[in-house]
Amino acid sequence: MEISNLPISPSIRSKLLSKGYTSLSSLSSISPSFLAQELSVKLEEAVEVLRAVSDTTTSKSAHIPNGIIPGAVTAWDMLSEEQMQRHISTGCEDLDAILGGGIHCKEVTEVGGVPGIGKTQLGIQLAVNVQIPVEYGGLGGKAVYIDTEGSFMAERAYQIAEGCIYDILDKFPSNSREFLSCKERLQVNNFLAGIFYFRICSYTEQIAVINYLENFLTEHGDVKLVIIDSVTFHFRQDFDDLAQRTRVLGGLSLRLMKLSKMFNLAVVLLNQVTTKFTDGSFQLTLALGDSWSHSCTNRIILHWNGNERCAYIEKSPSVASASAPYLVTGKGIRGINSNFKRARIM
Amino acid sequence: MMDTEEEDFKSRLAPDVTPNRQLPWLTGIELLSDTNQNKHFLPTGLEGIDALLGGGLRQGQVTEIAGPSSSGKTQVCLSSATHVVDRNFGMVLYLDTSNSFSPFRISCFVNQLHPSLPKELKETSLQTIMSNIYCQSVFDIFALLDLLHHVETTLKHTVKLGGSKLCLLIVDSVSSVIAPVIGGKNSQGWCMMASVGVLLKRIAYEHNIAVLVTNHMVGGENGTLKPALGESWKGIPHIRLLLSHGTGNNRGTTTVLKHTLMASGRTANFVIGN
Numbered sequence: 001m002e003i004s005n006l007p008i009s010p011s012i013r014s015k016l017l018s019k020g021y022t023s024l025s026s027l028s029s030i031s032p033s034f035l036a037q038e039l040s041v042k043l044e045e046a047v048e049v050l051r052a053v054s055d056t057t058t059s060k061s062a063h064i065p066n067g068i069i070p071g072a073v074t075a076w077d078m079l080s081e082e083q084m085q086r087h088i089s090t091g092c093e094d095l096d097a098i099l100g101g102g103i104h105c106k107e108v109t110e111v112g113g114v115p116g117i118g119k120t121q122l123g124i125q126l127a128v129n130v131q132i133p134v135e136y137g138g139l140g141g142k143a144v145y146i147d148t149e150g151s152f153m154a155e156r157a158y159q160i161a162e163g164c165i166y167d168i169l170d171k172f173p174s175n176s177r178e179f180l181s182c183k184e185r186l187q188v189n190n191f192l193a194g195i196f197y198f199r200i201c202s203y204t205e206q207i208a209v210i211n212y213l214e215n216f217l218t219e220h221g222d223v224k225l226v227i228i229d230s231v232t233f234h235f236r237q238d239f240d241d242l243a244q245r246t247r248v249l250g251g252l253s254l255r256l257m258k259l260s261k262m263f264n265l266a267v268v269l270l271n272q273v274t275t276k277f278t279d280g281s282f283q284l285t286l287a288l289g290d291s292w293s294h295s296c297t298n299r300i301i302l303h304w305n306g307n308e309r310c311a312y313i314e315k316s317p318s319v320a321s322a323s324a325p326y327l328v329t330g331k332g333i334r335g336i337n338s339n340f341k342r343a344r345i346m
Numbered sequence: 347m348m349d350t351e352e353e354d355f356k357s358r359l360a361p362d363v364t365p366n367r368q369l370p371w372l373t374g375i376e377l378l379s380d381t382n383q384n385k386h387f388l389p390t391g392l393e394g395i396d397a398l399l400g401g402g403l404r405q406g407q408v409t410e411i412a413g414p415s416s417s418g419k420t421q422v423c424l425s426s427a428t429h430v431v432d433r434n435f436g437m438v439l440y441l442d443t444s445n446s447f448s449p450f451r452i453s454c455f456v457n458q459l460h461p462s463l464p465k466e467l468k469e470t471s472l473q474t475i476m477s478n479i480y481c482q483s484v485f486d487i488f489a490l491l492d493l494l495h496h497v498e499t500t501l502k503h504t505v506k507l508g509g510s511k512l513c514l515l516i517v518d519s520v521s522s523v524i525a526p527v528i529g530g531k532n533s534q535g536w537c538m539m540a541s542v543g544v545l546l547k548r549i550a551y552e553h554n555i556a557v558l559v560t561n562h563m564v565g566g567e568n569g570t571l572k573p574a575l576g577e578s579w580k581g582i583p584h585i586r587l588l589l590s591h592g593t594g595n596n597r598g599t600t601t602v603l604k605h606t607l608m609a610s611g612r613t614a615n616f617v618i619g620n
Contacts, residue, residue: 079449290563296444317420317421
């Protein structure tokens with residue numbers, strides 16, 4: 001039926017169909033005011049409908065809808081897209097391996113852990129690693145770092161960027177032409193210039209920044225990573241009404257999901273821990289409640305395993321739950337085995 | 347004698363009862379035969395759950411799966427989508443609110459389906475199956491309502507042109523778009539939740555589609571968890587299942603919370619393959 005292919009809002013379309021206007025020809029000789037009265041809509045909307053009808057009949061372009069609804073993509077197309085997708089390396093090969101290559105774009109990953117485990121270190125490491133040029137296996141994008149606690153230190157970021165560049169040049173020691181051109185880009189100052197930093201001091205500012213991000217990301221199309229460190233801080237102390245907090249956080253996470261999908265970037269949220277009384281004992285769980293635990297695509301928990309730092313994937317739709325140890329070194333986050341220098345022949 | 351009386355009765359009553367809509371009057375026998383012939387069970391692919399449901403997801407009904415985080419709700423949805431398309435029931439529309447639709451995971455499920463097929467046939471079957479699963483992201487309740495209206499109108503007015511017809515609609519998870527709007531001082535959120543519920547049930551019933559929605563858990567009294575969305579939502583799905591973590595990595599337990607045909611409280615174990 002031709003009416004169902006018209007680019008008009010579904011409510012007007014269903015009104016047209018229920019009144020008996022099923023084909024374009026039935027609408028060709030009606031005045032806008034009559035149509036407005038028939039459908040009980042405003043005059044402007046009736047005018048729009050008739051304009052859409054005349055556009056379709058004159059252009060005669062058969063607008064074939066994509067499947068059932070416009071905008072729906074088949075899983076097959078998504079698979080080919082996903083296989084070409086690059087991931088953001090965390091710096092630790094074991095952790096990258098269990099994550100299926102690294103932090104995925106188009107997904108919201110939550111990372112939580114006790115204080116001192118390395119959450120901010122991981123955040124800064126990701127902000128640096130996302131800028132690794134494409135020729136060296138990275139994404140070549142920029143990062144947005146939203147700091148709520150004030151734990152971002154530029155000197156540490158400098159150190160981590162230095163360590164990252166040192167390791168890249170170590171791994172790719174060749175002097176071929178293509179690498180030479182990127183080598184100029186491998187400057188610590190460039191890496192620091194690629195991190196956009198926002199300092200947030202209250203939960204209203206946090207909500208405001210996330211609302212503003214859409215405009216910001218439209219202007220800066222090369223941002224591939226948004227880190228919020230930490231998403232919990234301002235919501236723990238200032239909120240009296242817990243139900244409202246849950247609603248606000250739910251809305252925030254949906255907006256972040258939408259941003260990650262729309263702009264094809266990765267969103268990483270750092271979270272704190274709290275104690276919860278379950279099954280007769282107190283256990284450590286991530287803060288912000290049960291409802292928040294459903295708001296992310298993936299969840300990684302950082303914890304102490306004896307004397308070792310360990311990362312455990314608690315929730316992921318595409319990879320199995322697994323654990324990997326990591327180290328926080330002077331150069332940043334590294335795996336257990338990367339202390340040994342491996343000579344790579346290119 | 348009885349037939350003319352019946353016809354007379356219907357014709358006198360009909361204009362008041364069914365003024366504009368052309369919903370047919372059906373007797374109990376017609377309903378029963380319609381149910382037996384047309385309302386098939388769509389497989390979820392997980393034996394324990396299929397056995398618990400008496401065959402799988404029923405066409406014409408809304409099934410809800412609730413469970414704590416990481417209990418396997420998305421995996422059940424992905425597995426159902428794969429198995430339903432594999433057995434040629436029709437197309438699947440997956441509405442995703444948390445970017446958890448993983449094409450890679452669907453390909454893993456497809457590879458488990460027919461392990462003995464030669465490689466080329468496996469590739470073509472992978473492409474056919476995945477081309478019949480459509481995914482769309484929704485991030486707020488207005489977009490969801492809009493989309494569902496669009497689906498309903500398209501279903502009503504599309505003639506089947508030999509292609510597949512929609513047979514399974516998955517909303518994962520419906521609670522993340524509804525939860526931010528309910529509660530608070532005004533009641534508009536509850537109205538929108540009711541609209542979503544009514545729309546899902548109407549789409550399921552009128553077009554013979556199975557609808558699968560997922561729900562998350564919130565804290566109840568005494569620290570126990572209960573399904574989100576409150577008391578008003580409880581009446582909307584026809585069948586409600588509760589998933590919980592099992593002992594192993596991919597194992598879980600399902601409990602029936604509500605069912606139209608059988609007693610609630612029955613449990614079953616299920617295993618999600620690798």
